Amino acid sequence: MKPRHVLSVLVENRFGELARVVGLFSGRGFNIDSLAVNVTIDPTFSRIVLTTHGSEQVVEQIVKQLRKLVRVKKVVEMSDDRFLERELCLVTIQASGAHGRQELERIVSLVGARVVAYSPTAFTVEHTATSKDIDQFLELLRPLGIRDMVRSAPIAVARPGAENAGENVQSLGGAA
Numbered sequence: 001m002k003p004r005h006v007l008s009v010l011v012e013n014r015f016g017e018l019a020r021v022v023g024l025f026s027g028r029g030f031n032i033d034s035l036a037v038n039v040t041i042d043p044t045f046s047r048i049v050l051t052t053h054g055s056e057q058v059v060e061q062i063v064k065q066l067r068k069l070v071r072v073k074k075v076v077e078m079s080d081d082r083f084l085e086r087e088l089c090l091v092t093i094q095a096s097g098a099h100g101r102q103e104l105e106r107i108v109s110l111v112g113a114r115v116v117a118y119s120p121t122a123f124t125v126e127h128t129a130t131s132k133d134i135d136q137f138l139e140l141l142r143p144l145g146i147r148d149m150v151r152s153a154p155i156a157v158a159r160p161g162a163e164n165a166g167e168n169v170q171s172l173g174g175a176a
Contacts, residue, residue, distance in 0.1 A: 002053040004033070004131075006078040006085060006156050007063070009048040012071040013039055021048055021072070024065055030054065034153035045073065049155050051131075082162035088152040089134045090116070092124045094145030107140045122147055130154075 011017040018037055025032050033051040040047050052062065059077065066075045078085070095101055095118070104123060108115060113127035127137050131154050138149065 002055060002058075004051055004053055004079070005059045006049065006051050006083070006154060007059075007066070008074075008076045008078050008156060009050070009066055009072060010040070010074040011046055011048060011069075012073070013044050013046040014071060017046065017071055018048065020069055021050075021066065024069065025052070025062070028062075028065065030058070030062055036153035036155050049078075049153065051154060076158075078156040078158075082159055083156045084159055085130050085154050085156040086128055087131050087134050087154045089127045089129075089137065089149065090124060090151075091127070091138065091141060091149040092122050092147040093141055094147055095120070095122050096145060100144055104141075104144055107137075107144075111137050111140070113137065 009021060011021070022032065022035075024030075030052060033053060035051075036049045037046055039045070052059065054062070063075050063077065066072055093104055095104070101123075104125070107113070108125055111127060111129070111133070113125050115123050116126045117124040125141075127134060129137065134151060138146070
């Protein structure tokens with residue numbers, strides 16, 4: 001499998017910008033595996049965090065093409081240890097007897113997840129972690145009987161002290 005890459009794209013917060021970024025990918029035959037978009041501290045900018053798979057050369061080409069888009073202000077690859085990545089997962093587990101509930105409690109405690117809702121027949125658990133940790137969490141839960149599951153796209157930010165790693169909206173003229 002080709003390596004996974006996390007890209008952060010800072011764009012002007014205007015209608016159609018997300019469509020332009022997605023169109024760039026589809027028009028060149030690149031796939032977006034996950035996508036998260038939100039306004040930044042400065043409401044005139046939005047941050048798109050997306051994941052894709054490909055060789056270093058493919059991702060380098062993607063980054064170059066993104067930087068050519070008029071309203072794209074900054075593109076950063078966030079795939080090394082200078083960045084923090086998190087993903088949210090909500091999963092509903094079948095509650096099958098006392099043993100199943102004890103095993104669920106052990107797993108929840110082990111990974112630092114938390115129960116957010118329950119009924120006599122099921123529990124809904126929330127877990128925030130890296131994508132890899134979410135995958136491992138789901139594998140631990142699979143034998144208990146997963147009823148339903150939804151997970152967010154990963155989001156990422158530069159670690160404190162990582163020089164020039166992330167986007168600084170203030171340096172683009174925005175107010176903090």
